[in-house]
Amino acid sequence: MSTPILLPGTPISASLLPRPNKSGTLTLGPGLRHTPPQTITTTTLGTLSTEPRKSALWLEDLAGRYAPSVNDLVIAQIHHSSTDSYSCTLTPHTPFALLGQLSFEGASKKTRPQLKSGDLVYARVCQAGKGEDVEIECLNSATGKGEGMGPLKGGTTFDVSPGFARRLMLGRKKGGVMLLEGVGEKVKFEVAIGRNGVIWVDSGSVRITVGIGRLVQDCDRGGWTLEEQEKAVKKAIKDMS
């Protein structure tokens, strides 16, 4: 973590930018804004990451609220239902996101899942813009398949920061987090990671679920390196069994 932390609104100096690719373009990822002609400024708090091969740069967000963006996988909680959509929350105390009643795999008017207030679903953000309502769906509208999305039954959720949830989703090599793989070698459990900072864990027993949840939350707050993670995983597996 030797790259400096940038505050929102900092212009990026030209020396930090990667070289443009063959067509002469530079791709900007989340957290950066381009004001023509030459300035690139940060919009959130984070460290700058560059990918020289793709000529891309983006901001790894450290903490803070989750801002919905298209194609993110999230865990949403149903608040109430209306005639043709459910109103869900992705983060507490924010405006609702709409989930169409028929946006589930193989759903028709007669065979759709009946979800009640308080239920959890694993969904994908399909529309998120500045002025419009956020919309989520539980299937890939291109292929019509569920791909693991849909209602989540049992288990419980744990809150982490959105940046950490992203690292968990990337896995061991890219994200630098091996907790779930490490625990998964010895213990059986099911997990769903939402980019909005919610992790759903279900295993047969309360002890295992609580153990995994605490491991994830402590790593998020403690900022562990891979060695510290491995030590903690070993200790947690001993506690759980």
Next chain:
Amino acid sequence: MPRESEPSTNARAFLLQALREGTRLDRRDFDAFRPINLTFGDEYGVADVSLGKTRVLAKISAKVVKSSEDRKFDGIFTISTELSPLASPAFEVGRQDQTEMLLSRILEKTIRRSGALDTESLCIIAGQKCFHIRADIHVLDHDGNLVDASCIALVASLLHFRRPDFEVHGEEVHVFDSREREPVRLSMQHQPFCVSFGYYEGGTIMLLDSTLLEEQCREGEIVVSMNRFGDVCQIAKYGGAPVDGLSMINCTMKALEKVRMLDQLVKRKVEEDEQRRDAGGLMAELSAENDR
């Protein structure tokens, strides 16, 4: 737009399942408090308490005012608890919701009505001038158990606070600035603390020091306020599922041992702060009190 964030059905069912199996989500015992951290500010009368992630700040201030007509020999002591979005997005400034009302009512009964602070010692000239001691409670983070944390903060700040010293010559009162004469401690008759119990499964499972999630899933709450001598100041049970009498008595017994623990903690921290300020041993020289 503030909206109480309800826990999901999964989380609620899981919590109850875990409690039935005898574990809490943070692996504490059912009657264990979260780690308590108590620090004082540079000024007298500022106490910052954190119970796990719940954080409350209490500040005491004193002013000389005209004493009220119907209580000529007493000073005035008021407690103000205004919950703001700083504590949790569920609270709104200016709108008094249920949590705030319960908090202020319980603190009123525990500290004011029980006579924890001796108001007669705040009187300067009977019928004319007295001190108005004002306690402001600021909740900085809400993760459950605001009542206990606020009470600890309030009692700690009252023990820590020093009011200005004064002299009365006939009808004239001279209130000394803190630079002229060392300020004087408040006179407290006793130190009451609140202990809250959340119960589940018809009163068979009792949890002390609940987190926010545990508070949202519980069937009811009992708040017992007492001091370390075992004098009960108040017992509050605002609605919730019925609980039998024997459980109430068990609660009071358990509350007593917790209150003794809290009392020792607060007094020890006040003493440590005192020693930190009195680094050269000069307090004995500066004090205007006589040894009798």
